[in-house]
Amino acid sequence: MFMDLQQLNLNWWMIAxxxxxxxxxxxxIYYWGFFSRLAFFKPKEKSTSQTHPVSVVICARDEAGNLVKNLPGVLFQQYPSTHELIVVNHNSQDDTRYLLEEFKKTFKNLVIVNLEQEAKGIPGKKYPLSIGIREAHHEILLLTDADCVPATEHWMYKMQDAYHPGTEVVLGYGAYAKRPGLLNKLIRFETFHTALQYLSFAIAGIPYMGVGRNLSYKRELFLRNKGFSSINHIPGGDDDLFIHKVANKNNTAIVIDPEAFTLSEAKKKFGDWYRQKNRHYSTGKYYKPGIRFLLGAYSLSQFLFYPLFILSLVTFNWQLTLAVFGVRFLSQAFILYKCMARLQEKDLWAWWWLLDIWMFFYYCIFAPALWKKPQQTWL
Known part of the structure; x- marks a missing residue:
C-alpha cells in the first residue's frame, strides 16, 4: 500500500x-515560429519610392490640451506630396473648436469637421471616425489619436511608403514615451508585448488587429466593407475589429521604422490604466475562432509556465526542470532583445525576466475583461 502511494505521488509529479x-x-513554438519573424524582419525592397496623396484623420472630444501639444507634430510633417489633416471635433465642451480655428489660420491643409450630435446606437468613436473618412479627399488614410504625436517629421512618408501594389492595410507601432517609474515600464512592456504578437502574426500572414494610434488603410477598402456597420453596436473595435475583418495575408504590410512610430503619454495611475485596458480587451471575444485559439494558447501557456516551473522544481528532478527552463529563457532573451531593439524599447530588456513574471499577475488582473460587458464610452 505504501509503495502504491509512492508510485501515485511519483506519477503526479511526472505529470506536472x-x-x-x-x-x-x-x-x-510561438517564439521561434512567430516572434522571430519580427526579430529578423526585413521590409520588401522597392526599386522606386512614391509619395501618394494622404489624408490624416484624427477624432477629438474635449482634447484641447492634447491637441495644442500634439497637432503641430502632424502639421509640420516633411511630406512633398498632397496631404491634408482632418480633425473631427465630436461634441467637445472645451476649447477644442476655438483652438482648431486658430490652427486653421496658419495651416490651410487643416480640415475641421464639427459634429454637435451623438449617433444613437453607435457607441465609441466609430461615428466621428466614419464622418472623417468620408470627408477625406485622398485614397490613403493615416489614422492616429489626439493624444499621440509622430515620433519624427517623416512619419507620414514612412507609413505611406509601405504601400505596394495590392497593399490595402499598413500596421504601425504606437509607442509610449519613456518616463521614470514602475508603472511606465509595465505599460510600455505590455504595449510592446501586444505589438510583438500582432506584428509577428501579420508577417506570418495572419493579420488580426492594428492600433488606432498608428494605422493606415485605403478609403476604398473602408467603403467597400461598409465602414464599421458590422461592429457599430460594439463600443470599441474601430481599429482592431475593423482590421480583423478586412486584413489578410495578401493586402497587409507592417512598418517598424522608428521614424514611423507615434508616441503617447502613458497613464500615471494604475486605476486609469486598468480601465483603459478593460475597454481594449472587451473586443477580444469578437475575434475569429482561429485567432482566439492562437492567442489563447499562447496566453495560457505563458500563464501556466511559472506555476508549473515552481511545482516541477520542488517536486521533480530539479536539474531536468532547470534545463527545460534554460532553453526557454535563452530563446526568450535572444528574441526579445532583437524585437525590443527593432521597436526602440531596448531599455526594457534588462528587466524583461521580471516583466515576464509580472505577466502572470497581469493575466489574473485583466483576463476578466474578456467576459465583462464593455462600457459605453467614447474612447
Missing part, C-alpha cells in the same frame, strides 16, 4: 513535469 515541458514547447 510533462505539463511544464508541454507549455515550454508551446512557448518555443
Amino acid at each position: 513535469f510533462v505539463a511544464f515541458c508541454s507549455v515550454t514547447f508551446i512557448q518555443l
